[in-house]
Amino acid sequence: MKPQRFNSFKNFLLHVHDFSSLLVEIIKNLPTVRKNHKETLKEMYVIGTQALLLAMLGGLFSGVILAIESGHSVEQFGATMLISRTVSLGIIRELGPAVCGLLLASRTGAKNTSEIGAMQLSEQIDALKAYGINPVEKLVVPRVVAAVLMFMPLTLIADATGIIGGMFVTTSTFHVDLVYFWTTAIKVLKFKDLFVGTLKPIFFSFFIGALSCYFGLNTKGSTTNLGKNAISSVVISAVTVLILDFVFTKVIWEIM
Amino acid sequence: MIELKNVTLTIDNREILKNVSLSINKGTSTVILGPSGAGKSTILKAILGLIEINSGEVLINGANIFSLKNDELLRIRRKIAMVFQANALFDSLNVEDNVAYFLAYNSKLTSKQIKDRVDEVLSFVNLEGTQDLFPDQLSGGMKKRLAIARALATDPEIILFDEPTTGLDPINSKAVLDLINRLKAAGTTSVIVTHILNDAISIGDVLTVINDGQIVASGSVKEMLQSKNKFVKDFFYEIFQDITLIQTT
Numbered sequence: 001m002k003p004q005r006f007n008s009f010k011n012f013l014l015h016v017h018d019f020s021s022l023l024v025e026i027i028k029n030l031p032t033v034r035k036n037h038k039e040t041l042k043e044m045y046v047i048g049t050q051a052l053l054l055a056m057l058g059g060l061f062s063g064v065i066l067a068i069e070s071g072h073s074v075e076q077f078g079a080t081m082l083i084s085r086t087v088s089l090g091i092i093r094e095l096g097p098a099v100c101g102l103l104l105a106s107r108t109g110a111k112n113t114s115e116i117g118a119m120q121l122s123e124q125i126d127a128l129k130a131y132g133i134n135p136v137e138k139l140v141v142p143r144v145v146a147a148v149l150m151f152m153p154l155t156l157i158a159d160a161t162g163i164i165g166g167m168f169v170t171t172s173t174f175h176v177d178l179v180y181f182w183t184t185a186i187k188v189l190k191f192k193d194l195f196v197g198t199l200k201p202i203f204f205s206f207f208i209g210a211l212s213c214y215f216g217l218n219t220k221g222s223t224t225n226l227g228k229n230a231i232s233s234v235v236i237s238a239v240t241v242l243i244l245d246f247v248f249t250k251v252i253w254e255i256m
Numbered sequence: 257m258i259e260l261k262n263v264t265l266t267i268d269n270r271e272i273l274k275n276v277s278l279s280i281n282k283g284t285s286t287v288i289l290g291p292s293g294a295g296k297s298t299i300l301k302a303i304l305g306l307i308e309i310n311s312g313e314v315l316i317n318g319a320n321i322f323s324l325k326n327d328e329l330l331r332i333r334r335k336i337a338m339v340f341q342a343n344a345l346f347d348s349l350n351v352e353d354n355v356a357y358f359l360a361y362n363s364k365l366t367s368k369q370i371k372d373r374v375d376e377v378l379s380f381v382n383l384e385g386t387q388d389l390f391p392d393q394l395s396g397g398m399k400k401r402l403a404i405a406r407a408l409a410t411d412p413e414i415i416l417f418d419e420p421t422t423g424l425d426p427i428n429s430k431a432v433l434d435l436i437n438r439l440k441a442a443g444t445t446s447v448i449v450t451h452i453l454n455d456a457i458s459i460g461d462v463l464t465v466i467n468d469g470q471i472v473a474s475g476s477v478k479e480m481l482q483s484k485n486k487f488v489k490d491f492f493y494e495i496f497q498d499i500t501l502i503q504t505t
Contacts (some may be wrong), residue, residue, distance in 0.1 A: 127344035130304050131358040131410070132334040134326075 019214050025136045026144055026210055032137045039142040047108050047143070048150025052157065058103045059158030062095040063087055063165030071174045080174040081184070087166030088185035093193050096159035097200035097247050104151060109212040112143050113233035116216025117226040125217065125233035135217065138251035151205035152198055159197065192256045194219070196248060203244055208237045257282040257445055258414065263302060263312035265295075265469075272298050273309070282413075285436070285446045287460035289453070289491070295469040296449040297341065300416045303447065304336060305329055316414075320336075322454065334362050337407035338416040343399045345391040351378070351402055352387035360408045375383040377405040381435060397428025404435055414441065417448040421455050433458055465491060 033040055070086040116139055119125050128135045163185060170176045215233035219226050258280040273295050280286045288296045302314055303308045304484040305321040313320045316332050324332065326392050345354050359365065365373065378384055380463045381401040389398060400420065417436065421429040436459045439446060450456055456463055457477050464474040465488050473480065473488045480488060 122347075122348060123340045123342055123344035124304055126301070127338070127340060129306055130333060130336070130338045131362065132330040133358070133361055134330070 018218070019211070022136070022140070022214050022217075023210055026140055028136045028252050029134065030145070032221040033141055033145050036138060036142050039138070040145050043142050044150050045145035046111070047104075047146045048154060051104060051107055051150075051154060053104055054107060055100050055154040055158040056161045058099045059091070059096055059160070059162035060165040062099045062158075063091055063162030063167075064169050066090050066095060066162070067166035068173070069167035075174065080170075080176055081180070083166070083170045083174060084181040085174060085188045087170065088163055088188050089193060091159050091166065092189060092197040094245070094249070096162055097155050097197055097204065098241065100151070100155045100158040101201065101204040101208070101241040101245070102238050104147075104154065105208045105241050106234050108147055108208055109215075109229050109234040109237040110221040112209065112212035113216040113219075113224065113230045114226065116140075116213055117219030119228055120217060120219045121221075121223065121226060140210070140213040140217070143213055144206060146203040147209035148202055151201040151208075156198070156202040192252065195256075196252050200245065200248055203248070204241050207240050207244065211237050211240060257315075257317060258303060258447070259315040260299070260302065261313040261315070263314065264298075264310045265298060265302065265307065273302070273467055276312070276466075276469070276471055276483060277372065278464060278471060278474070280445065280447055281443055284461045285440045285448065285459055286462045287448045287450060287456040288464050288466055289450060289456045289460075290380075290466040290472075291451060291491075294466045296451070296466055297418050299352050299466070300338065300418055300447065300449055303416060304333060305340060323359055335412055336414045336416065337410060337412035339400070339403045339407050339418065339420055341418040341422060343391075345399060345403060347391050349390075350387065351383065351389050351394075352393075354391065354402060354460040355406050355409050358406065362410060373409055377408045380408065380438075381405045382431070395428075397424050397431060400428070401435065402425060402434055404432070408439075412422070414445045414447070417446065417450075420448060421452060422448065429455070439460045467491075 067083055067087050070090075071080060071083050074082050074086075116125070119139070123141075125135050128138060167178070167181050167185075168204060170181055171178050212233045215229040215236075219229045258278075260276055260278040263276040264271070276295075276299065278299070281341075287459060288299055293344050296422060298307065302309055303316070303321075305314070305324075309322065314322060316336070319328070321329055321332060323503050346357060349357065352371075352374055355377060358368050359370050359373060364372075374387070375384075378386065381404050383398060383401055383405060386394070386398070386402075391402070394402060404420075420436065422433050424432065435453060436446060436448065439463075440459065446459075448459060460477065462474065463480045465472045465480065465485075467487050473483050473485050475483070481492060483489065483492075
């Protein structure tokens with residue numbers, strides 16, 4: 001193995017080790033969220049409430065596109081009655097959580113990494129440590145908890161707007177009856193689908209929150225490194241969402 | 257009170273601190289003096305345990321901070337305050353909240369007591385009436401004084417200053433040095449890192465000269481001026497010239 005490759009692999013393992021340590025510390029410090037409830041509420045507003053429009057738009061266009069694509073595919077077989085079923089299952093199980101997860105990974109990832117990274121560069125994190133405050137407790141836990149609490153309702157809202165978007169396309173372009181659309185869209189959903197659709201954002205948000213804070217805390221040197229870390233944070237959070245989505249889908253199909 | 261014993265630190269195969277031993281007594285004002293990149297600020301971070309050393313011991317009141325559990329380390333750190341080179345003020349908080357931040361977190365004071373303490377320390381650093389301003393609305397000198405006020409708020413036993421006058425104009429530098437001297441008179445233990453000779457001489461009881469990660473000499477101002485060490489003589493060259501100039505005129 002070439003030394004450079006070995007160093008890259010060694011660095012990767014060190015990152016995995018450090019990130020795992022951060023995860024343990026986050027879990028250990030979860031009870032401190034009550035003490036830092038003001039920061040958590042502020043983060044819930046920024047991470048959740050301010051991202052409402054983004055989640056709605058993501059959901060809406062996912063539903064619209066899914067209805068158009070599936071509609072044209074099944075139309076030639078005269079099976080337009082299946083569109084509502086496809087839209088409902090597709091949005092609740094897959095597109096809603098995945099699209100919402102990717103959009104929020106970009107938004108929250110960039111926000112957390114740039115904020116914490118800037119604090120690291122201006123020695124504010126050192127100041128917290130110097131004055132006896134654990135930065136994980138004060139900065140990381142409120143952000144992770146806020147993400148976990150807000151991603152699920154945002155995903156449910158994105159799901160709802162996605163199905164509404166699909167409904168408009170199905171009823172206006174493919175002339176499916178509105179009542180039939182809703183009856184089928186609701187009837188087709190089983191507990192398993194709702195369980196998967198609501199559980200995914202909880203895991204996505206935990207990892208997005210933790211990864212973005214990890215990259216922020218690991219910012220060293222210059223503002224160029226802050227930019228690099230913000231990019232890494234967004235890319236790795238997005239890839240993590242896709243991998244977790246795959247794992248969830250595979251596991252759920254196997255066990256349920 | 258603070259003791260460094262044979263502290264060695266290597267980062268990326270570069271020796272930052274080489275077998276550094278240093279003793280700082282209670283109530284004294286110790287200045288760590290040396291050129292840029294000599295390892296001065298690293299010593300302050302080692303005292304706080306902000307960086308992991310490779311070998312040696314850092315003792316605060318007899319306790320080795322690198323063998324303490326996290327809770328014990330946080331308790332020791334609460335007795336120490338640091339004024340950072342770039343001030344490290346929280347830019348999303350106003351002056352009052354910046355000063356109150358650590359006070360509110362680490363003490364059981366009521367809101368009224370915290371406000372009174374904030375007003376008291378702001379008055380000490382001549383920043384009365386600035387409570388509602390944000391750090392980006394303050395001048396460089398005011399930011400430094402705010403950082404000092406924040407450090408004083410928790411009534412620490414030890415204050416560490418990292419390049420307290422760097423980047424300040426002579427008037428603001430003098431104001432900051434006066435503040436440090438007032439703290440010294442009040443019996444606070446101070447450790448000041450600087451590369452500015454005149455500042456070191458005006459505030460230091462003990463001067464410790466460091467170069468390339470090693471302590472070169474340590475002693476009073478008079479002892480430093482009489483030192484035979486070549487590096488110390490070179491470093492103090494500017495001052496020797498001034499003294500010679502005064503003696504010849």
